[in-house]
């Protein structure tokens with residue numbers, strides 16, 4: 001029987017689901033899978049993107065761990081594709097490769113002032129609070145007012161973490177330096193800005209509702225944003241998710257609300273419960289400029305209105321809010337991989353249903369993609385499963401075009417990494433690190449405390 005020696009690069013949910021689906025599929029060949037991950041820990045954005053106060057979502061890790069624990073997949077952690085292993089290496093040792101390298105960078109937002117000190121990408125902030133080893137350990141939380149630009153779940157995550165009291169995050173797995181940083185934050189007001197209306201948001205009802213449940217944080221919405229047009233009314237009628245979102249807003253509008261924002265700063269507390277922090281949601285607010293000379297001093301936006309074709313247009317009314325920090329949460333963006341075609345505009349590997357294609361739309365033999373690097377950085381963890389199914393189907397049907405490795409023996413890649421002096425970890429190493437983090441947490445009656453520095457992660461992996 002032929003054997004498929006498969007390399008998967010990226011141990012996020014997409015890569016792990018692809019391995020699982022392939023192992024469980026009915027097939028005419030044996031399979032052996034090596035999973036390469038640049039970090040000493042697997043699970044990608046489930047560990048380093050999903051917010052720490054979302055333990056239910058983080059719980060997906062249990063299912064992913066079960067896949068790794070089946071014993072049919074070798075994990076090579078702390079191995080960076082493009083430096084520690086190359087495409088030529090993979091061709092020498094495997095029949096095919098699936099890239100599932102996700103996305104970790106912020107998409108750009110091209111407005112004046114976006115480069116000022118105090119203006120940040122949401123992805124960088126997320127990497128900080130989720131303890132990603134490749135990002136700065138310190139985060140300047142010195143703003144009393146902050147703007148978050150964007151209307152997706154990541155914008156709400158960032159707004160929630162900024163406005164939540166640090167002690168309310170203590171039961172989570174946040175690293176100690178993140179707790180200390182958030183603890184001394186002087187923030188009182190977080191303003192979230194979306195270009196479109198409240199019935200066109202990209203966030204989900206669960207994430208929105210959660211904002212209203214934060215301890216000592218008042219929700220502020222503005223009545224002027226809720227003069228629904230016909231398209232919004234139709235959306236409420238026809239879409240259950242939008243209907244629930246409308247209901248959540250209604251509750252806030254009936255209770256704590258303000259007629260319209262003042263032009264130069266936070267609202268008066270007249271209509272609020274007197275919490276020490278406020279989270280404002282502004283709609284029909286298109287970003288125009290981050291204001292300031294040496295650092296962020298404010299945010300300028302233009303009021304918009306529905307254009308009748310599903311979008312919005314500016315109405316020439318400009319407003320400013322005084323803030324000392326701006327976070328842009330306008331999407332993630334994938335990174336190119338050595339030797340692999342890349343679509344610079346979309347930040348993805350060009351592909352046809354997971355089969356990677358070149359500049360001339362021709363299939364690149366033996367090379368496949370799945371997850372966010374295949375489809376772009378949208379969608380939930382569950383979507384990476386259907387993604388993986390499609391990619392694996394093509395891989396399985398494509399046997400005639402697989403590579404013919406000259407060193408298919410399982411030991412050969414280990415020898416290569418050792419000869420190169422790559423300090424790689426394995427599944428047992430991850431299990432050691434996992435146990436170590438749990439023990440650190442148990443000492444403080446917390447479930448886990450994440451280890452952040454890469455060298456400490458590796459040391460804990462090696463016991």
Ligand SMILES: Cc1cc2nc3c(=O)[nH]c(=O)nc-3n(C[C@H](O)[C@H](O)[C@H](O)COP(=O)(O)OP(=O)(O)OC[C@H]3O[C@@H](n4cnc5c(N)ncnc54)[C@H](O)[C@@H]3O)c2cc1C
Nearest residue numbers: 010012013014038044045049081101102103371372380381
């Ligand atoms: C802030 C945020 C919050 C989210 N919250 C939720 C949520 O609450 N619920 C939900 O369902 N979804 C959520 N998502 C979406 C979810 O995280 C993604 O759908 C999912 O993680 C995408 O999986 P992936 O495997 O394609 O990519 P990733 O999870 O990004 O995994 C890619 C892996 O590849 C590795 N890698 C990258 N480059 C290399 C290289 N050169 N060599 C070796 N390894 C490499 C990375 O280290 C990483 O481990 C959230 C996303 C973000 C950004």
